[in-house]
Amino acid sequence: MGTDSPKIAIWWSNTIFFAATHVFAVWGAIYWRPIHAVPTQSLVLALLVWQLADFGITIGYHRLYSHRAFRAKFAVRVVLAALGSAGFQGSIKWWCLRHRLHHRFTDSIHDPYAATRGLFYSHMGWIFYKPTYERMELVDREDLDSDPVVRFQHKHYVPLALFFGFVLPTLLGTLWNDASGAFVWGGLVARLAIWHCTFLVNSLAHWDGLQPYSDEDTSRGNFLLALLTGGEGSHNFQHSFPHDWRSGPHLWNWDPSKWIIFLLNRLGLVSGLRSVREEDLKEAMQYMHFKETHGVPPAEDDTSWEGEAWDLVRAHDFIKLKPGSCLVVIDDYFVNVTPYLGEHPGGAALLRKYSVRPQQEFIEASWAFDGGLNNHSRSARRRMREFRVARFQR
Incomplete structure (x- = not known):
């Protein structure tokens, strides 16, 4: 007697809304309010809605919230949340959690929109199925839950999206007596532009383009994509140095x-802009250039160590001498990640979760670092080795 294969659940609310928006946008732009029959103001409005919502996604959802690449004043966060709502791509919290999962497990079965599952799936196929994210609980969310703007937008996302995405463009259209044209072009057509340009980052940017920084995953740089997405074209760089x-x-x-x-x-209005170190950027580019011209460079020796060997007692003494320090164990080495707390793409709290503490049991970070919690890049592994202070003498 055979076993039943697992059923894939269709996400009907997403599917119906997504399909209906496409149908009405095409019908409206061709038959109801064709481009030659609407005032120029309505077409300009469509362009503005597309670009402003796009910046809400790229600057707000992506760089500010998903990767914590900078800090922003309350007013800026409010504006970005409003613009992002107009993009109709889910709340900040919903979007960021899935994007963080994508970066942690790029191209794997845990990637919400893995390019390895096909171009159509990575572009928009994933939208039609109810997700089962087995490792979502591993993604940190404390920063999102503690932000009042994120909490408010998440709670009221549907009315906010409807207002900024459909109602407001229609109301603006009344200023030049073209509410219907503004609805079709500023509401529906602009929505398709925002959606598919963003989706291209998940699909095209993992299928076609250059890989000047790393080839450890499918991410690529594409100039056409940069023009369509407010600058998100150097996707290979973004995956190599997401912070x-x-x-x-x-x-x-x-x-x-x-x-x-x-x-x-x-x-x-914003502060704390985080950048990759120049030496890390140059090393990544030199490595890829060497690989393209001469083949894979010799592997770096990760086993030689001429430094000290510590037991837990010595590690505890180190921590007592330097209160507030963050010492973790990765692959049988004590690693002092204190200088890296402010740079870590996953946040300082995640590193401190694995910190060695006197008179307390600790969790080794090896499993998390070696793929259990994140598929760390070659660049990240090189950086980790810089922070080693001693071999763990068990």
């Missing part, structure tokens, strides 16, 4: 989002 406030580190990288963040920083 950076820029999508592209160079002046020639098209990234309006980083220019806006820079301006807000100069105005004192």
Whole structure:
């Protein structure tokens, strides 16, 4: 007697809303309010809605909240939450948790929109199925739960999205006597533009483009994508150094989002801009250049150690001498990650969870570091080795 195969549950509310929006947008733009029959103001409104909502996603949902690449004043967070709501991509909390899961387990079965499951699935196929995220509980969310803007937007997301996404564009259209045209173009058509340009980051940016920083996952850089997404084109850089406030580190990288963040920083509205170290950036590029021209470089020796060997007593003495320090155990080494607490993409609280503490049991971080909690990159492993202080003598 055979066993039943697991059934895939369709997410009907998502599917119906997604399909209906496409149908009405196409019908409205072709038959009801075609482009030649609407005032220029309605078309400009559609462009503005698309771009502003896009910045709400790229600057707010992505760089500020998902990767904590900078800090923002309350007013800026409110504006970004409103703009992101107009994007109709879920609440900040909903979006960020899935994006953090995507970065931790890129291309694996735990990736919500894994490119390894096909171009259509990574683009929008994942939207149609009710998810079962087995490792979602491993994703940190304390920062999201503690932010009043995130909590308010998450609780009232549906009315906020409907207002900023559909009602407000329609009301603005009454200013030039074209409420219906503003609804079709500023509400429906702009919605498709926002959706599919964002979805291209999950699909096209993992299928076609350059990999100048790493080839450890499918992420790629694509200039066309940068033009369509407010600067999210250097996706290979973003996966290699997710905590950076820029999508592209160079002046020639098209990234309006980083220019806006820079301006807000100069105005004192955002602070704490986090950037990859220049030496890490150069090393990554040199490694990939060598690999492309000469083949895979020799593996770095990860076993040689000429430093000290500590037991737990010695480790506890170190912590007592330096209160507040964060000492973790990774692959039989004591690693002093204290200088890295402010840079860690997963946040300081996650590192302190594995910290060695006097007179307390501790959890070794090896499982978490070696793929259990995050698929760490070669660059991250190199950085970790810099913080080793002693071999663990058990």
